[in-house]
Amino acid sequence: xxxxxxxxxxxxxxxxxxxxxxxxxxxxxxxxxxxxxxxxxxxxxxxxxxxxxxxxxxxxxxxxxxxxxxxxxxxxxxxxxxxxxxxxxxxxxxxxxxxxxxxxxxxxxxxxxxxxxxxxxxxxxxxxx
Amino acid sequence: xxxxxxxxxxxxxxxxxxxxxxxxxxxxxxxxxxxxxxxxxxxxxxxxxxxxxxxxxxxxxxxxxxxxxxxxxxxxxxxxxxxxxxxxxxxxxxxxxxxxxxxxxxxxxxxxxxxxxxxxxxxxxxxxxxxxxxxxxxxxxxxxxxxxxxxxxxxxxxxxxxxxxxxxxxxxxxxxxxxxxxxxxxxxxxxxxxxxxxxxxxxxxxxxxxxxxxxx
Numbered sequence: 001x002x003x004x005x006x007x008x009x010x011x012x013x014x015x016x017x018x019x020x021x022x023x024x025x026x027x028x029x030x031x032x033x034x035x036x037x038x039x040x041x042x043x044x045x046x047x048x049x050x051x052x053x054x055x056x057x058x059x060x061x062x063x064x065x066x067x068x069x070x071x072x073x074x075x076x077x078x079x080x081x082x083x084x085x086x087x088x089x090x091x092x093x094x095x096x097x098x099x100x101x102x103x104x105x106x107x108x109x110x111x112x113x114x115x116x117x118x119x120x121x122x123x124x125x126x127x128x129x
Numbered sequence: 130x131x132x133x134x135x136x137x138x139x140x141x142x143x144x145x146x147x148x149x150x151x152x153x154x155x156x157x158x159x160x161x162x163x164x165x166x167x168x169x170x171x172x173x174x175x176x177x178x179x180x181x182x183x184x185x186x187x188x189x190x191x192x193x194x195x196x197x198x199x200x201x202x203x204x205x206x207x208x209x210x211x212x213x214x215x216x217x218x219x220x221x222x223x224x225x226x227x228x229x230x231x232x233x234x235x236x237x238x239x240x241x242x243x244x245x246x247x248x249x250x251x252x253x254x255x256x257x258x259x260x261x262x263x264x265x266x267x268x269x270x271x272x273x274x275x276x277x278x279x280x281x282x283x284x285x286x287x288x289x290x291x292x293x294x295x296x297x298x299x300x301x302x303x304x305x306x307x308x309x310x311x312x313x314x315x316x317x318x319x320x321x322x323x324x325x326x327x328x329x330x331x332x333x334x335x336x337x338x339x340x341x342x343x344x345x
Binding site for chain 1: 287
Protein backbone atom coordinates (compact mmCIF):
# COMPACT_ATOMS: atom_id res chain seq x y z
CA UNK A 1 0.00 0.00 0.00
CA UNK A 2 1.57 3.28 -1.01
CA UNK A 3 1.32 5.44 2.02
CA UNK A 4 3.26 8.40 0.64
CA UNK A 5 0.94 10.66 -1.31
CA UNK A 6 2.24 12.15 -4.50
CA UNK A 7 1.77 15.94 -4.30
CA UNK A 8 0.92 16.07 -7.99
CA UNK A 9 -1.84 13.54 -7.57
CA UNK A 10 -3.14 14.63 -4.22
CA UNK A 11 -6.75 13.56 -4.02
CA UNK A 12 -7.54 15.07 -0.66
CA UNK A 13 -8.66 12.64 1.98
CA UNK A 14 -9.83 10.00 -0.46
CA UNK A 15 -6.51 8.21 -0.97
CA UNK A 16 -5.76 7.48 2.68
CA UNK A 17 -9.35 6.52 3.43
CA UNK A 18 -9.77 4.10 0.54
CA UNK A 19 -6.15 3.06 0.20
CA UNK A 20 -5.38 2.26 3.79
CA UNK A 21 -8.31 0.01 4.50
CA UNK A 22 -8.31 -2.86 6.93
CA UNK A 23 -7.50 -6.30 5.60
CA UNK A 24 -10.05 -9.05 5.87
CA UNK A 25 -8.75 -12.48 6.83
CA UNK A 26 -10.69 -15.35 5.24
CA UNK A 27 -12.50 -17.54 7.74
CA UNK A 28 -10.70 -20.67 8.86
CA UNK A 29 -12.97 -22.97 6.88
CA UNK A 30 -12.69 -21.08 3.62
CA UNK A 31 -9.82 -23.09 2.17
CA UNK A 32 -11.39 -26.42 3.11
CA UNK A 33 -14.82 -25.42 1.79
CA UNK A 34 -13.37 -24.20 -1.49
CA UNK A 35 -11.30 -27.34 -1.98
CA UNK A 36 -14.32 -29.48 -1.20
CA UNK A 37 -16.26 -27.79 -3.96
CA UNK A 38 -13.32 -28.19 -6.31
CA UNK A 39 -13.02 -31.89 -5.47
CA UNK A 40 -16.77 -32.36 -5.95
CA UNK A 41 -16.52 -30.76 -9.33
CA UNK A 42 -13.48 -32.83 -10.24
CA UNK A 43 -15.31 -36.01 -9.23
CA UNK A 44 -18.17 -35.39 -11.64
CA UNK A 45 -17.52 -37.47 -14.78
CA UNK A 46 -16.99 -35.49 -17.90
CA UNK A 47 -19.93 -35.46 -20.33
CA UNK A 48 -19.70 -38.17 -23.00
CA UNK A 49 -18.76 -36.56 -26.28
CA UNK A 50 -21.07 -37.23 -29.18
CA UNK A 51 -19.58 -40.01 -31.36
CA UNK A 52 -19.36 -37.96 -34.53
CA UNK A 53 -17.07 -40.43 -36.27
CA UNK A 54 -19.46 -43.31 -35.66
CA UNK A 55 -22.46 -41.22 -36.62
CA UNK A 56 -20.91 -39.85 -39.79
CA UNK A 57 -22.09 -42.63 -42.18
CA UNK A 58 -25.63 -42.28 -40.84
CA UNK A 59 -25.57 -38.53 -41.19
CA UNK A 60 -24.32 -38.80 -44.77
CA UNK A 61 -27.08 -41.29 -45.65
CA UNK A 62 -29.80 -39.14 -44.05
CA UNK A 63 -28.57 -36.00 -45.80
CA UNK A 64 -28.42 -37.85 -49.12
CA UNK A 65 -31.96 -39.19 -48.68
CA UNK A 66 -33.32 -35.79 -47.72
CA UNK A 67 -31.56 -34.21 -50.69
CA UNK A 68 -32.84 -36.83 -53.05
CA UNK A 69 -36.37 -36.44 -51.67
CA UNK A 70 -36.14 -32.70 -52.07
CA UNK A 71 -35.01 -33.02 -55.66
CA UNK A 72 -37.76 -35.51 -56.44
CA UNK A 73 -40.41 -33.37 -54.84
CA UNK A 74 -39.25 -30.34 -56.76
CA UNK A 75 -39.17 -32.25 -60.04
CA UNK A 76 -42.57 -33.90 -59.61
CA UNK A 77 -44.09 -30.80 -58.06
CA UNK A 78 -43.00 -28.52 -60.88
CA UNK A 79 -44.19 -30.97 -63.50
CA UNK A 80 -47.63 -31.34 -61.93
CA UNK A 81 -48.09 -27.78 -60.77
CA UNK A 82 -49.82 -26.69 -63.94
CA UNK A 83 -52.11 -29.70 -63.96
CA UNK A 84 -53.55 -29.09 -60.56
CA UNK A 85 -57.13 -27.94 -60.74
CA UNK A 86 -60.14 -27.93 -58.49
CA UNK A 87 -61.63 -30.85 -60.42
CA UNK A 88 -58.89 -33.09 -59.01
CA UNK A 89 -60.15 -32.45 -55.55
CA UNK A 90 -63.26 -34.59 -56.09
CA UNK A 91 -63.49 -37.53 -53.73
CA UNK A 92 -63.19 -40.12 -56.46
CA UNK A 93 -60.10 -38.49 -57.91
CA UNK A 94 -58.55 -38.19 -54.47
CA UNK A 95 -59.22 -41.83 -53.79
CA UNK A 96 -57.79 -42.81 -57.11
CA UNK A 97 -54.57 -41.04 -56.45
CA UNK A 98 -54.30 -42.18 -52.84
CA UNK A 99 -52.04 -45.07 -53.69
CA UNK A 100 -49.54 -42.88 -55.47
CA UNK A 101 -47.87 -41.35 -52.40
CA UNK A 102 -48.11 -44.63 -50.49
CA UNK A 103 -44.61 -45.49 -51.64
CA UNK A 104 -43.31 -42.23 -50.26
CA UNK A 105 -45.04 -42.79 -46.96
CA UNK A 106 -43.55 -46.28 -46.78
CA UNK A 107 -40.10 -44.88 -47.59
CA UNK A 108 -40.47 -42.24 -44.90
CA UNK A 109 -41.48 -44.86 -42.37
CA UNK A 110 -38.52 -47.02 -43.35
CA UNK A 111 -36.15 -44.09 -42.92
CA UNK A 112 -37.67 -43.36 -39.52
CA UNK A 113 -37.25 -46.97 -38.49
CA UNK A 114 -33.65 -47.03 -39.63
CA UNK A 115 -32.93 -43.80 -37.76
CA UNK A 116 -34.44 -45.23 -34.61
CA UNK A 117 -32.46 -48.46 -34.91
CA UNK A 118 -29.28 -46.48 -35.58
CA UNK A 119 -29.90 -44.28 -32.54
CA UNK A 120 -30.51 -47.37 -30.40
CA UNK A 121 -27.27 -48.88 -31.60
CA UNK A 122 -25.33 -45.70 -30.81
CA UNK A 123 -26.88 -45.40 -27.38
CA UNK A 124 -26.22 -49.07 -26.70
CA UNK A 125 -22.54 -48.78 -27.54
CA UNK A 126 -22.14 -45.69 -25.37
CA UNK A 127 -23.41 -47.68 -22.42
CA UNK A 128 -26.55 -45.66 -21.95
CA UNK A 129 -28.80 -48.68 -22.64
CA UNK B 130 -15.42 -8.81 13.81
CA UNK B 131 -12.35 -8.16 15.87
CA UNK B 132 -9.42 -5.99 14.90
CA UNK B 133 -5.89 -7.27 14.90
CA UNK B 134 -2.95 -5.04 14.15
CA UNK B 135 -0.47 -6.44 11.77
CA UNK B 136 2.52 -4.74 10.20
CA UNK B 137 2.45 -4.49 6.44
CA UNK B 138 6.12 -5.44 6.20
CA UNK B 139 5.27 -8.74 7.84
CA UNK B 140 2.71 -9.49 5.17
CA UNK B 141 5.05 -8.49 2.36
CA UNK B 142 7.76 -10.79 3.70
CA UNK B 143 5.37 -13.73 3.67
CA UNK B 144 5.16 -14.04 -0.08
CA UNK B 145 7.84 -12.64 -2.37
CA UNK B 146 6.20 -12.05 -5.76
CA UNK B 147 8.68 -14.09 -7.79
CA UNK B 148 8.38 -17.11 -5.53
CA UNK B 149 4.59 -16.87 -5.66
CA UNK B 150 4.66 -16.77 -9.46
CA UNK B 151 6.87 -19.84 -9.61
CA UNK B 152 4.69 -21.70 -7.15
CA UNK B 153 1.58 -20.70 -9.09
CA UNK B 154 3.07 -22.01 -12.30
CA UNK B 155 4.14 -25.26 -10.67
CA UNK B 156 0.73 -25.79 -9.08
CA UNK B 157 -1.13 -24.98 -12.28
CA UNK B 158 0.99 -27.48 -14.19
CA UNK B 159 0.28 -30.14 -11.58
CA UNK B 160 -3.46 -29.41 -11.68
CA UNK B 161 -3.47 -29.60 -15.45
CA UNK B 162 -1.66 -32.93 -15.18
CA UNK B 163 -4.60 -34.20 -13.16
CA UNK B 164 -3.51 -33.57 -9.58
CA UNK B 165 -6.58 -31.91 -8.08
CA UNK B 166 -4.97 -31.42 -4.68
CA UNK B 167 -2.37 -29.07 -6.16
CA UNK B 168 -5.08 -26.44 -6.51
CA UNK B 169 -5.01 -26.08 -2.75
CA UNK B 170 -1.73 -24.22 -3.04
CA UNK B 171 -3.35 -21.71 -5.38
CA UNK B 172 -6.30 -21.22 -3.04
CA UNK B 173 -4.02 -20.91 -0.01
CA UNK B 174 -1.92 -18.21 -1.64
CA UNK B 175 -4.75 -16.20 -3.17
CA UNK B 176 -7.63 -16.60 -0.73
CA UNK B 177 -6.67 -13.44 1.13
CA UNK B 178 -6.41 -11.17 -1.90
CA UNK B 179 -9.55 -12.56 -3.52
CA UNK B 180 -11.70 -12.34 -0.39
CA UNK B 181 -10.47 -8.78 0.18
CA UNK B 182 -11.15 -7.85 -3.41
CA UNK B 183 -14.66 -9.28 -3.13
CA UNK B 184 -15.13 -7.46 0.15
CA UNK B 185 -14.42 -4.16 -1.57
CA UNK B 186 -17.07 -4.98 -4.13
CA UNK B 187 -19.83 -5.76 -1.63
CA UNK B 188 -18.81 -4.86 1.95
CA UNK B 189 -20.38 -8.05 3.21
CA UNK B 190 -18.03 -10.62 4.68
CA UNK B 191 -20.22 -13.67 4.05
CA UNK B 192 -20.99 -12.67 0.54
CA UNK B 193 -17.36 -11.77 -0.13
CA UNK B 194 -16.32 -15.32 0.77
CA UNK B 195 -19.06 -16.80 -1.41
CA UNK B 196 -18.01 -14.65 -4.34
CA UNK B 197 -14.34 -15.47 -3.82
CA UNK B 198 -15.17 -19.18 -3.69
CA UNK B 199 -17.08 -18.87 -6.94
CA UNK B 200 -14.09 -17.10 -8.48
CA UNK B 201 -11.81 -19.97 -7.42
CA UNK B 202 -14.20 -22.49 -8.95
CA UNK B 203 -14.26 -20.56 -12.22
CA UNK B 204 -10.48 -20.41 -12.10
CA UNK B 205 -10.39 -24.17 -11.58
CA UNK B 206 -12.65 -24.75 -14.56
CA UNK B 207 -10.80 -22.33 -16.80
CA UNK B 208 -7.25 -23.08 -15.73
CA UNK B 209 -6.40 -24.51 -19.13
CA UNK B 210 -7.47 -21.19 -20.62
CA UNK B 211 -4.69 -19.25 -18.90
CA UNK B 212 -2.44 -18.47 -21.85
CA UNK B 213 0.53 -17.46 -19.68
CA UNK B 214 1.02 -14.25 -21.61
CA UNK B 215 0.18 -12.39 -18.43
CA UNK B 216 1.01 -13.36 -14.88
CA UNK B 217 -1.25 -15.81 -13.09
CA UNK B 218 -2.31 -13.09 -10.65
CA UNK B 219 -3.39 -10.77 -13.48
CA UNK B 220 -5.43 -13.55 -15.03
CA UNK B 221 -6.94 -14.52 -11.69
CA UNK B 222 -7.85 -10.95 -10.74
CA UNK B 223 -9.42 -10.29 -14.15
CA UNK B 224 -11.45 -13.50 -13.87
CA UNK B 225 -12.47 -12.63 -10.30
CA UNK B 226 -13.49 -9.11 -11.32
CA UNK B 227 -15.75 -10.61 -13.98
CA UNK B 228 -17.30 -12.97 -11.46
CA UNK B 229 -17.86 -10.21 -8.90
CA UNK B 230 -19.31 -7.88 -11.52
CA UNK B 231 -21.76 -10.55 -12.68
CA UNK B 232 -22.73 -11.41 -9.11
CA UNK B 233 -23.41 -7.79 -8.27
CA UNK B 234 -25.46 -7.36 -11.43
CA UNK B 235 -27.68 -10.19 -10.20
CA UNK B 236 -27.87 -8.96 -6.62
CA UNK B 237 -26.60 -5.40 -6.18
CA UNK B 238 -24.68 -4.67 -2.98
CA UNK B 239 -26.56 -1.44 -2.27
CA UNK B 240 -29.65 0.14 -3.69
CA UNK B 241 -29.10 3.52 -2.07
CA UNK B 242 -28.34 6.47 -4.37
CA UNK B 243 -25.07 8.27 -3.69
CA UNK B 244 -26.84 11.40 -2.45
CA UNK B 245 -28.59 9.30 0.21
CA UNK B 246 -25.40 7.67 1.47
CA UNK B 247 -25.10 8.35 5.19
CA UNK B 248 -22.53 10.82 6.46
CA UNK B 249 -21.92 11.00 10.21
CA UNK B 250 -22.23 14.53 11.53
CA UNK B 251 -21.98 16.29 14.87
CA UNK B 252 -19.23 17.14 17.33
CA UNK B 253 -16.61 14.52 17.91
CA UNK B 254 -14.20 16.17 20.28
CA UNK B 255 -14.19 13.40 22.85
CA UNK B 256 -14.26 10.47 20.50
CA UNK B 257 -12.39 11.85 17.58
CA UNK B 258 -10.89 8.53 16.65
CA UNK B 259 -14.24 6.81 16.56
CA UNK B 260 -15.83 9.67 14.64
CA UNK B 261 -13.02 9.55 12.09
CA UNK B 262 -13.48 5.81 11.71
CA UNK B 263 -17.22 6.21 11.19
CA UNK B 264 -16.64 8.95 8.67
CA UNK B 265 -14.09 6.81 6.78
CA UNK B 266 -16.51 3.87 6.77
CA UNK B 267 -19.23 6.12 5.37
CA UNK B 268 -16.95 7.14 2.50
CA UNK B 269 -15.98 3.51 1.81
CA UNK B 270 -19.60 2.45 1.76
CA UNK B 271 -20.47 5.36 -0.51
CA UNK B 272 -18.13 3.89 -3.13
CA UNK B 273 -20.68 1.11 -3.59
CA UNK B 274 -23.31 3.71 -4.41
CA UNK B 275 -21.27 5.09 -7.31
CA UNK B 276 -22.47 4.22 -10.81
CA UNK B 277 -20.90 0.91 -11.88
CA UNK B 278 -18.59 2.44 -14.50
CA UNK B 279 -16.96 4.65 -11.85
CA UNK B 280 -17.25 2.26 -8.94
CA UNK B 281 -15.09 -0.51 -10.34
CA UNK B 282 -12.07 1.66 -11.23
CA UNK B 283 -12.19 3.17 -7.73
CA UNK B 284 -12.42 -0.26 -6.08
CA UNK B 285 -9.66 -1.81 -8.18
CA UNK B 286 -7.31 1.20 -8.10
CA UNK B 287 -7.19 1.17 -4.31
CA UNK B 288 -7.18 -2.62 -4.15
CA UNK B 289 -4.14 -2.66 -6.41
CA UNK B 290 -2.35 -0.22 -4.11
CA UNK B 291 -3.12 2.79 -6.27
CA UNK B 292 -1.72 1.35 -9.47
CA UNK B 293 -3.68 2.43 -12.53
CA UNK B 294 -1.85 -0.02 -14.80
CA UNK B 295 -2.78 -3.00 -12.63
CA UNK B 296 -6.37 -1.83 -12.32
CA UNK B 297 -6.64 -1.36 -16.08
CA UNK B 298 -5.24 -4.84 -16.71
CA UNK B 299 -7.77 -6.33 -14.33
CA UNK B 300 -10.62 -4.49 -16.00
CA UNK B 301 -9.30 -5.04 -19.52
CA UNK B 302 -9.60 -1.33 -20.26
CA UNK B 303 -7.04 1.24 -21.47
CA UNK B 304 -5.26 3.13 -18.72
CA UNK B 305 -6.63 6.45 -20.00
CA UNK B 306 -10.20 5.22 -19.62
CA UNK B 307 -9.52 3.97 -16.11
CA UNK B 308 -7.90 7.29 -15.15
CA UNK B 309 -10.84 9.27 -16.48
CA UNK B 310 -13.38 7.10 -14.69
CA UNK B 311 -11.33 7.21 -11.53
CA UNK B 312 -11.26 11.00 -11.63
CA UNK B 313 -15.01 11.12 -12.16
CA UNK B 314 -15.58 8.67 -9.31
CA UNK B 315 -13.48 10.79 -6.96
CA UNK B 316 -15.30 13.90 -8.06
CA UNK B 317 -18.65 12.31 -7.23
CA UNK B 318 -17.38 11.25 -3.81
CA UNK B 319 -16.04 14.76 -3.11
CA UNK B 320 -19.39 16.26 -4.04
CA UNK B 321 -21.12 13.91 -1.66
CA UNK B 322 -18.56 14.40 1.12
CA UNK B 323 -17.31 18.00 0.84
CA UNK B 324 -15.03 17.57 3.86
CA UNK B 325 -12.82 15.31 1.75
CA UNK B 326 -11.71 18.32 -0.31
CA UNK B 327 -11.28 20.58 2.68
CA UNK B 328 -8.66 18.48 4.47
CA UNK B 329 -5.13 19.35 3.49
CA UNK B 330 -2.52 16.85 2.35
CA UNK B 331 0.03 17.47 5.20
CA UNK B 332 -2.68 16.83 7.76
CA UNK B 333 -3.66 13.69 5.95
CA UNK B 334 -0.17 12.30 5.68
CA UNK B 335 0.15 12.65 9.43
CA UNK B 336 -2.99 10.58 9.87
CA UNK B 337 -1.68 7.68 7.82
CA UNK B 338 -1.40 4.65 9.98
CA UNK B 339 1.97 2.84 10.03
CA UNK B 340 0.39 -0.51 10.45
CA UNK B 341 -2.43 -2.23 8.70
CA UNK B 342 -5.64 -3.16 10.36
CA UNK B 343 -6.58 -6.76 9.93
CA UNK B 344 -10.24 -7.60 10.23
CA UNK B 345 -11.07 -10.99 11.59
